[in-house]
Amino acid sequence: MMIADYHMHTYYSDDSQYEMEEAVKKAISLGLHEICFTDHVDYGIKLEHDDYMRLSDEERKNKVANVDYEHYFEEIHHLQEKYKDQITIKQGMEFGIQTHTIPAFSTLFNAYDFDFIILSCHQVEDKEFWTQDFQKGRSQQDYNERYYQEILNVIKVYKDYSVLGHLDLLKRYDLEGEYPFEKTKDIITKILKIVIEDGKGIEINTSSFYYGLKDLMPSKNILKLYYELGGTILTIGSDSHKEEQVGAHIKEIQEELKKIGFKQICTFDKMKPIFHDL
Template sequence: MIVADFHVHSTFSVDGMSTMEQHCIMAMQKGIKKICFTEHVDYNIAEYNVGKVKDNRKQNFNINEYFNEIERLNTLYYPSIEILSGIEFSEPHLFKDEFEYYSSLPFDYILASIHHCYNGVFPGKANIEEGQAMKEYYSLMKESLEYCLCQGIAHLDFPRRYFDSWEIEENMLSDILLTIIKKDIALEVNTSSVNENCVEPLPSFSVIERYQSMGGKKIILGSDAHDCKNLGNAFEETMKRLPRGLNPGYIKGRKFMSL
């Protein structure tokens, strides 16, 4: 059993549905021993470029309240559960000043992701051909990985949620996986897609196998739960299907720890 869920959103995220404390109580009921609140840090490039966002740091959650709540809950519930801090920063290579600011804060875990492709449009709302979507998404992912200093990369083939089929351009994928391995970044196995639109995690098992074949070992499981009922979603089933020899772990103090 995996005892750490390292991709969780509370009501500090704009789309969060459960408070930190609700998540912690549910996690303890499910036997989860470690949880990381990776709250969204998102900016929309289209609005950013036309000056609609005046003070970008104020577009996201209250940082002082966030850290105070983690401290309060650790005082209440540790050692039954350990609560760690994190952010999920979207498109860090496009918002370098903001990324440097958030990186200077004492988060345990910096998780990079791509959400807004196609000039700032969310993949699920974009009227775009699948092949074009794939190329743009992976191009942004590669730029992001080459720029930022992060410990994890979220839902590597994220747009697969929105397309019936999702063919991967082999050279682009290999370049991205090689960058992840060279920079010692952990590959997130995101289970939010399991039992939803597809039966595999993000990335797919074939991508995880490719990662391992290239020398990658570090993985981190995350449910991407926005509602506490989804904590640890499909962890056991997913672990049974992962190739042997991987190193599941978590991040504390921006260092990978094996479970």
């Protein structure tokens, strides 16, 4: 059975100090067959790496940078060759897309060769979730509906991605508790129908375990809905930012997917899904 971690962050992401080669070594030690690096790019709230590096130390305060693209791909290529007999390594990114940043992501996607892209919504209107800036001044209904509407607006236009990342991510930062699925089911259905029609997929993100969430991410309700709608493209990712998170809970998620009725999971090569039996 294929064991692959398709959501991994390293020191090329602003929120991780984990060395890329150490992540590879950890994955090998766990017996993983394949991994994909998916470091963060979030236009709108982060500076391009080269622009950031031109700033003085004082100017860099309260600012963060996107991936150093040149060195990122160079290191992945080096590690692919060095460890080719031990593990398969794919190159991807996690695009934190908002409607107004779509043109920038289109340019980035066309500039490099990718195996895999996670399309995520990390902020709306350049307001972060984890800081509560986005939620501030809104009711729970308002910020949940606005979050899913932003995802829907993006995927109606942007198609250069592989899977939607942690679809119900907002619950991770919802101080009011988890918003009822039935209240967002209609818009989530619209999102999933477009995903399926476009030949894209969704990921199951195992960070729900180390964030102490009560459900999977996305929830079992969303996964069941995706299955009922005919969705088949699924990846599993740890969303790791440090050693102990690499490969975490992947086998557990595979068992949960079987219970729902899914028969396969995917890895990717040059943006094309490859199916593996569960």
